[in-house]
Amino acid sequence: MPRPALLVIIAIVAYWIVANAFYTCGWILELLVARLWRVSTPVFGPIAFTLGTAVSVVVTLIPAGLVIFLAVFTSCRGL
Secondary structure: OOOHHHHHHHHHHHHHHHHHHHHHHHHHHHHHHHHHOOOOHHHHHHHHHHHHHHHHHHHHHHHHHHHHHHHHHHHOOOO
């Protein structure tokens, strides 16, 4: 089994790659939506930015929630 420190480094790099991929896809998506659906970019841009920010906050907080969840259930094992 790999050492936990190695798993942490792998998780950090994976998060970094995924976050940058989604950040880069944001402006590409805005261009595609403006061209394909004929939606006004000044209307779509703030909506997409707000949704992207909300999703990034949720994705960032998932590991913390998972740690709390696992801590609660593993510490109550003897009850």
